[in-house]
Amino acid sequence: MTELLRAEGLSAFYGPSRILFDVNLVLQEKRTLALLGRNGAGKSTTMKTLAGIVPARSGRIIFAGQDITRMPPHARARLGLAYVPEDRQVFPEHSVEDNLLIAAKSGPDGRRGWTLPRIWDTFPLLENLRAREAGRLSGGEQQLLVIARALMGNPLVLLLDEPSEGLAPMVVATISRMLRELGASGATILLAEQNMHFCLRIAEEAVVIDKGKVVHQQDTVGLARNEDIRRRYLAM
Numbered sequence: 001m002t003e004l005l006r007a008e009g010l011s012a013f014y015g016p017s018r019i020l021f022d023v024n025l026v027l028q029e030k031r032t033l034a035l036l037g038r039n040g041a042g043k044s045t046t047m048k049t050l051a052g053i054v055p056a057r058s059g060r061i062i063f064a065g066q067d068i069t070r071m072p073p074h075a076r077a078r079l080g081l082a083y084v085p086e087d088r089q090v091f092p093e094h095s096v097e098d099n100l101l102i103a104a105k106s107g108p109d110g111r112r113g114w115t116l117p118r119i120w121d122t123f124p125l126l127e128n129l130r131a132r133e134a135g136r137l138s139g140g141e142q143q144l145l146v147i148a149r150a151l152m153g154n155p156l157v158l159l160l161d162e163p164s165e166g167l168a169p170m171v172v173a174t175i176s177r178m179l180r181e182l183g184a185s186g187a188t189i190l191l192a193e194q195n196m197h198f199c200l201r202i203a204e205e206a207v208v209i210d211k212g213k214v215v216h217q218q219d220t221v222g223l224a225r226n227e228d229i230r231r232r233y234l235a236m
């Protein structure tokens with residue numbers, strides 16, 4: 001297995017408050033790893049630190065064999081690390097299709113595996129909405145659009161921050177199915193989530209974070225049966 005992303009001993013602060021404490025995680029190529037934790041556990045901060053939006057005060061981030069710890073976000077993106085934040089920002093006045101075309105580029109290895117026709121195949125719902133202004137999509141449709149838009153850049157790794165947040169159960173089920181298919185097609189994904197059930201059928205493995213520390217790591221099937229950890233750290 002090839003390792004694509006590694007965080008070693010990451011710490012991060014907002015002003016004087018320490019938020020992350022020695023976070024370690026490893027993401028292998030073509031795998032989906034869930035980063036699970038309650039509200040405020042530090043999931044988003046971990047994702048932002050990996051993406052370069054929040055600086056790592058200590059520790060290292062290794063991506064595709066390079067130390068990216070001090071690189072700005074755009075340089076990380078150019079290397080193929082795509083970050084999809086939880087706020088689902090689309091270009092509201094542009095059509096769905098234009099939102100996707102704006103982001104089209106070949107990957108860091110020159111690949112153009114993701115093109116508009118492949119996006120329509122993977123996300124048929126978006127094809128039906130291709131001419132719609134993105135600002136008029138529902139929350140779930142916007143979530144699919146931001147994931148699809150990230151794919152149009154042909155990244156090596158997708159960092160998805162809470163894609164199920166605030167969405168109705170039926171929409172969550174659709175997104176879950178699409179992410180599962182995406183994973184099966186060979187994408188490499190780090191998925192930050194509060195919702196363990198959402199992750200179960202998408203990720204093979206989960207890292208549990210609490211108060212900014214990694215407190216547990218287990219395969220998702222085992223975690224679903226691990227009542228102690230679920231009760232202690234996941235409030236379910």
Ligand SMILES: Nc1ncnc2c1ncn2[C@@H]1O[C@H](COP(=O)(O)OP(=O)(O)OP(=O)(O)O)[C@@H](O)[C@H]1O
Pocket residue numbers: 014017019037038039040041042043044045046194
């Ligand atoms: N910009 C900020 N300034 C100060 N503190 C922050 C900031 N953003 C987050 N925090 C604090 O950092 C801690 C971790 O927040 P973070 O957003 O990483 O958690 P999370 O696990 O992603 O939770 P959520 O599900 O609410 O997004 C929380 O205590 C939060 O209040």
